[in-house]
């Protein structure tokens with residue numbers, strides 16, 4: 096199965112950081128988010144990946160390309176470990192690129208993948224969503240897709256007041272984590288939302304979506320919405336929602352990024368001890384009410 100990673104959005108919620116750099120390149124410590132997304136695909140056995148890029152996204156292509164200069168420099172200095180790490184990035188997968196000429200929405204970005212996909216079901220992995228799961232998130236969907244042979248989208252439970260930030264499904268529960276979708280609606284007001292099951296950033300979609308996207312009108316926010324196209328597809332074909340097992344971080348929001356950064360540090364063997372010690376120290380300061388923003392002494396670990 097091929098994967099499409101849309102990464103052409105402007106990232107308005109993270110300006111000014113995204114003025115001159117892609118939000119998908121925001122790092123969790125030392126790894127850009129989109130590398131973690133590519134790694135998730137690779138861990139699921141996906142080898143061909145199309146990244147949808149756009150204006151100001153050159154850094155993404157450079158990141159996955161071979162860097163002769165850096166490699167030469169590290170080799171000359173005998174920094175073997177770092178050299179290997181850098182070389183491995185360019186060997187992760189077969190990564191292809193196409194430019195979305197204007198950021199007209201996620202649906203429009205997916206339509207740019209039409210020729211690459213070749214009329215087969217494909218995975219969609221949002222380039223700014225990071226997941227911590229025992230089984231790679233997209234693999235959970237691929238396993239379900241193998242069994243059900245139908246489009247399947249990942250959902251998560253969100254608090255009712257937050258539903259208006261997401262695409263929401265109306266579904267009939269079939270199994271503990273599986274729903275047949277009756278309909279989908281993009282960013283409904285809380286009182287009109289059919290459920291609190293929000294579309295998360297991983298999908299497996301049948302290629303019939305392209306025909307629908309080709310004729311699509313703009314929806315919420317003046318963009319061509321993938322959710323609207325999926326709503327039409329689900330009227331034609333059976334479509335499932337899978338309640339995924341794991342935790343999601345939306346790197347495109349300030350708090351999402353903040354939480355992901357901290358928790359990623361805690362997950363790393365080389366950083367955990369110092370990170371925990373620092374957090375304990377900070378929590379203690381906050382609890383004692385002695386946390387000061389300026390001129391405070393800093394712990395030296």
Ligand code: UTP
Pocket residue numbers: 101102103104105106107108109119147195197198199200201203204221222223347
């Ligand atoms: P988002 O809605 O989170 O991205 O889309 P955005 O539009 O850049 O964010 P804001 O609202 O302005 O802050 C989810 C994913 O889809 C991509 C984004 O790059 C992101 O990875 N996307 C979005 C596209 O590729 N093209 C688009 O036109 C819109």
